[in-house]
Amino acid sequence: MQTVKIGSVTISKTAALAPMASVADKSYRLMCKRFGAAYLVSEMISSKGLCFGDKKTARLCEIESEERPYALQLFGEESLYMGKAAYMLGQFKPDIIDINMGCPVPKIVSNGSGSALMKDIKRAEQIAREVVRNAACPVTVKFRAGWDEQSKNAVEFAKMLEQTGVSAITCHGRTRTQFYSGKADWDIIKAVKEAVSIPVIGNGDVTDGKSAKAMYDYTGCDLVMIGRGSYGRPWVFEQVRRYLETGEVMPEPDLETKIAVMKKHCELICTYKGEKQGMKEARKNVQWYIKGLKGSAKLRGKCSELICLSDLDKMIDAIRTENSDE
Numbered sequence: 030m031q032t033v034k035i036g037s038v039t040i041s042k043t044a045a046l047a048p049m050a051s052v053a054d055k056s057y058r059l060m061c062k063r064f065g066a067a068y069l070v071s072e073m074i075s076s077k078g079l080c081f082g083d084k085k086t087a088r089l090c091e092i093e094s095e096e097r098p099y100a101l102q103l104f105g106e107e108s109l110y111m112g113k114a115a116y117m118l119g120q121f122k123p124d125i126i127d128i129n130m131g132c133p134v135p136k137i138v139s140n141g142s143g144s145a146l147m148k149d150i151k152r153a154e155q156i157a158r159e160v161v162r163n164a165a166c167p168v169t170v171k172f173r174a175g176w177d178e179q180s181k182n183a184v185e186f187a188k189m190l191e192q193t194g195v196s197a198i199t200c201h202g203r204t205r206t207q208f209y210s211g212k213a214d215w216d217i218i219k220a221v222k223e224a225v226s227i228p229v230i231g232n233g234d235v236t237d238g239k240s241a242k243a244m245y246d247y248t249g250c251d252l253v254m255i256g257r258g259s260y261g262r263p264w265v266f267e268q269v270r271r272y273l274e275t276g277e278v279m280p281e282p283d284l285e286t287k288i289a290v291m292k293k294h295c296e297l298i299c300t301y302k303g304e305k306q307g308m309k310e311a312r313k314n315v316q317w318y319i320k321g322l323k324g325s326a327k328l329r330g331k332c333s334e335l336i337c338l339s340d341l342d343k344m345i346d347a348i349r350t351e352n353s354d355e
Contacts, residue, residue, distance in 0.1 A: 036167025112159030238272020261317025
């Protein structure tokens with residue numbers, strides 16, 4: 030299997046898991062890693078939260094050895110705090126620090142962070158330079174095609190970032206105004222790759238082995254990243270690896286395998302967050318796992334009733350009953 034190097038970090042050239050706030054928590058990341066995700070990125074870490082000693086923010090920085098190679102992702106709109114936070118992350122020993130310049134969520138954008146930085150290239154440059162200057166590891170930046178269809182400035186943005194000394198960049202082929210709708214523009218990822226000499230990670234509309242290879246072939250990117258394509262499907266990373274290595278299309282798991290993976294995932298969530306909070310957060314994951322199964326519409330309505338792991342066992346019995354003739 031081919032590899033890509035980001036600074037001194039070597040990553041298998043299969044597929045990485047995209048950072049997804051309130052989705053890709055530790056349990057989610059570990060499930061994807063166990064199915065072959067080549068590289069993981071943390072949920073967003075507030076630079077100010079870290080600088081001001083917020084305990085919840087600090088917990089987001091904790092790293093399991095199994096997660097490596099692993100990046101901690103910072104967000105913020107002020108270079109002073111971003112630089113200081115990058116220095117503070119050294120104590121957690123991340124392999125990479127990633128800067129979020131692509132999040133489209135209004136709460137983040139309204140503060141001038143995330144994809145709002147694509148409208149303020151000078152500020153984005155200052156932030157990138159401060160993080161690079163203060164980081165004890167390679168620095169990457171994730172951004173979008175642009176703010177909207179009329180301002181697709183990803184190529185200009187990428188060139189600027191390369192000059193700041195970042196080691197790699199990730200381009201999501203959608204604009205901020207698209208959020209996660211419509212089609213990702215692979216042409217802009219291709220143009221970014223052709224414009225810079227540092228590694229480029231492509232993100233958007235990769236959901237299986239065929240689409241991963243198509244992105245590699247079309248854009249020339251150095252690594253592909255999967256986000257929503259992993260919802261309820263952590264095995265997608267194994268499917269990508271198999272297809273890239275052999276050309277074999279690996280089928281979706283059978284019912285019992287899906288159930289076993291779903292249960293393990295929910296148990297992991299409860300291990301890290303406690304059963305009460307864990308099962309609240311597990312509900313959305315269960316909905317993703319059962320998508321496409323017979324009776325899934327009715328079962329999804331029952332997910333809000335999941336309070337403890339024994340409730341999950343009852344739902345699993347219902348899933349088996351609904352799909353007994355499959």
